[in-house]
Amino acid sequence: MKFTTDKIVFDFCKDNTPIAAIDVPATIEVATKDCFSNQLREPGDTLDALDWDDTNPATGPIFINGAEPGDTLKVTIDKIDVDAKGTVCAIEGEGTIGHKVVGSHSKIVPVKDGFAEFSDDIKIPIKPMIGVIGVAPEEGSINCGTPGKHGGNMDNTMVCEGATLYFPVAVEGALLALGDVHAVMGDGEVGVTGLEIPADVTLTVEIIKGQAPEYPILENDEVFSVIVSKETVDEAAEAASELMLEFLKPRMEMQTEEIVMLMSLVGNVEICQIVDPLKTVRFVFPKKYMTRAEF
Numbered sequence: 007m008k009f010t011t012d013k014i015v016f017d018f019c020k021d022n023t024p025i026a027a028i029d030v031p032a033t034i035e036v037a038t039k040d041c042f043s044n045q046l047r048e049p050g051d052t053l054d055a056l057d058w059d060d061t062n063p064a065t066g067p068i069f070i071n072g073a074e075p076g077d078t079l080k081v082t083i084d085k086i087d088v089d090a091k092g093t094v095c096a097i098e099g100e101g102t103i104g105h106k107v108v109g110s111h112s113k114i115v116p117v118k119d120g121f122a123e124f125s126d127d128i129k130i131p132i133k134p135m136i137g138v139i140g141v142a143p144e145e146g147s148i149n150c151g152t153p154g155k156h157g158g159n160m161d162n163t164m165v166c167e168g169a170t171l172y173f174p175v176a177v178e179g180a181l182l183a184l185g186d187v188h189a190v191m192g193d194g195e196v197g198v199t200g201l202e203i204p205a206d207v208t209l210t211v212e213i214i215k216g217q218a219p220e221y222p223i224l225e226n227d228e229v230f231s232v233i234v235s236k237e238t239v240d241e242a243a244e245a246a247s248e249l250m251l252e253f254l255k256p257r258m259e260m261q262t263e264e265i266v267m268l269m270s271l272v273g274n275v276e277i278c279q280i281v282d283p284l285k286t287v288r289f290v291f292p293k294k295y296m297t298r299a300e301f
């Protein structure tokens with residue numbers, strides 16, 4: 007099943023009309039526009055002319071038959087095919103170093119043979135990732151620029167090929183949507199953009215009955231990770247640590263204090279992004295130290 011960018015949304019909301027209803031398990035292909043709705047694709051395109059109302063689109067939402075509140079939506083990222091060029095920006099007043107920037111600047115960066123050609127001398131190996139992916143919250147609308155318990159704009163470099171995400175289903179059908187792929191991005195996304203790029207994403211979607219996590223959980227071959235977004239990095243780090251402890255307790259044959267010791271030795275608190283309305287932090291724990299390394 008293939009979904010084009012004809013139908014997009016700018017928020018995660020239970021009132022959005024689904025573009026389709028699918029039976030799962032299913033593998034689907036979803037095309038995504040970049041975070042500027044592909045408005046900055048040619049050398050002459052400028053941020054000054056950008057229609058900001060048409061930014062951060064997500065393709066979807068897709069209604070997952072059988073997904074009910076309290077369930078877990080399991081989404082495995084099989085493949086991310088990115089376009090032949092992406093866009094990166096430096097914008098006055100935006101991000102953690104925008105106060106050092108004068109004016110609005112964007113740059114088109116060609117992507118060829120697995121490298122982003124930033125300049126003649128600097129070629130960066132790409133690691134495509136999905137910036138915005140999530141499900142509808144129980145109530146209200148959350149714009150696609152904001153992360154949260156529903157996922158959304160987590161801008162997490164670990165949301166890449168081979169990763170599996172576990173989302174808490176809050177509404178009937180879950181209402182999965184995604185967009186904002188980056189060909190490459192540094193942790194923090196300090197200048198407010200990654201290498202923003204249109205993409206085709208292949209995902210495998212499944213339902214796990216019950217077990218809804220509080221915040222999205224990520225798994226790959228090596229680790230489990232809890233992804234938490236809060237007003238501050240400090241709050242997010244504390245909540246991510248707590249949630250990882252709760253996640254580990256039933257999966258380890260150890261007292262709480264022993265788990266905390268282990269978390270302190272081999273667990274990593276890492277920054278996803280620090281430039282969106284809420285800051286996103288992940289707690290990453292290696293599976294090899296878990297007694298039962300499964301969701």
Ligand code: CA
Pocket residue numbers: 041137138159161186
């Ligand atoms: Ca983003």
Ligand code: ZN
Pocket residue numbers: 041137186187188199200202
């Ligand atoms: Zn982006």
